[in-house]
Amino acid sequence: MADAPSGSDSLAIICGGGSLPGAVAEAVVRRGRRPVMFGLKGWADAKVIEQYAHHWIAIGQAGRFFRLAQAENCREVLFIGAVLRPPITQLRLDWQTIRVMPRLVRAFRGGDDTLLAGVAGIAESGGVRVVGLNEVAPEVFVAEGALGRHQPSERDRADIARALNVIAALGPFDVGQAAIVANNNVLAVEAAEGTDQMLSRIADLRRQGRVTSPIGAGVLVKAPKLGQDRRFDLPSIGPRTIENAARAGLAGVAVTAGSTIIAEAAEVAAAADRTKIFVIGVPEHVGP
């Protein structure tokens, strides 16, 4: 068993919220591997989780996870889906977690990247290897090029480059996977609010007359943080991102190819065509 090639075992998927865990499980099944969903209580969506072999766990139940993963023949684990930083009072701790508590506390002290690196270390201390999505289902990443009919203009391309540079500048601070730039003006930088709330802020500021760039100018750009551990918390888009970007009056959405996850790619392209905005995968590294 210890010598079985990687991939012959089942894959444990620790599932946060949203539809992404389902899209990933589907891709894993298409590749002939069995996914075992570990839904995080309070975040994972039962409708998504329950379509596959599954268990429910609470954050902090490392012992229970290791026991179940072993019983299910999972020697690799993938983390996927939205998990907001939990308030400490909502953690359900078991003995194995308490054993690794000093590490967990250290992990919580630094921003998200540190937290996640801490979680990876803890998982691996239990004998389960943490894998990245690129290892198990690379097809869920956005590819380079436009997804729908529309293409960015020269002006949009300059705004995309500026937004990528803003995100890169914030990398050391473990914040900001997204920014909105219109006609060279940085209108919004994402932090705790998330992409959907950032987009609806732009729609509000436009109504208030505080964003004055014309409708059809400006881009939402999503990119992974510089130096981000690619096994966790990658940027993602779905049809709702496109609809909200259109509502914010933007020209389009650009995401980094090969590192942004797309849920429901066909629906994303259809939403882009319907709202007449572009959606494009761009290379990660753009000069200043």
Added chain:
Amino acid sequence: MADAPSGSDSLAIICGGGSLPGAVAEAVVRRGRRPVMFGLKGWADAKVIEQYAHHWIAIGQAGRFFRLAQAENCREVLFIGAVLRPPITQLRLDWQTIRVMPRLVRAFRGGDDTLLAGVAGIAESGGVRVVGLNEVAPEVFVAEGALGRHQPSERDRADIARALNVIAALGPFDVGQAAIVANNNVLAVEAAEGTDQMLSRIADLRRQGRVTSPIGAGVLVKAPKLGQDRRFDLPSIGPRTIENAARAGLAGVAVTAGSTIIAEAAEVAAAADRTKIFVIGVPEHVGP
């Protein structure tokens, strides 16, 4: 007249919104100089402007401004108060402005700093020198040290340093004079929304359970953008900033000493004591 020492003439003050223009005019009067207020239509507050010699101008009426400034014996001009980027359709252009239009258009293309540098160039082409607040009323800047009874903790000081570094990192992008950091996590970065809306977002995210840092942790930090032209658009705080920071559940507010303008300093200190948060002036340069 051309040889009169600087300061013996009247001072033109081009006034945007808020109470700052009034606070500055008061300081100028205390120093024995006559202020002439040029209220920007649509932004300046009549109650503030009309307490002094004043005229109303629209953005773009450079010719009218130069004519009035000369008639009022003003050879120096100060810009103060909030002016949001105007939609191009709201500009009222006169002939002298149309003459400098190519420069104005270039200025509008690069973010706010470029716009303002362009405006300064245009003002100086009309023979009026643009002065900074530090030259005419340095006492309106926040000094180093606490303004009220409360002091930041060690934890708060680390959050202040991190926020200053976030603002410094965004300097090249002409965005972000403010950020909110709690327990080392960057919760918000200010762009088009302004400080008050950023603070109310944190209050909302807390109600939604998306900001989980405890009440009484976290700081709002305001600092001028790196390389910002100090004659324009400096960060400022007033009693409302303090009340909103308290409502967002923060421990306090830190601003850079010598470069942040304070309107109603006594009221700011009183608001801080009443809401039990700290307000402190800190040095601009803090190591990473």
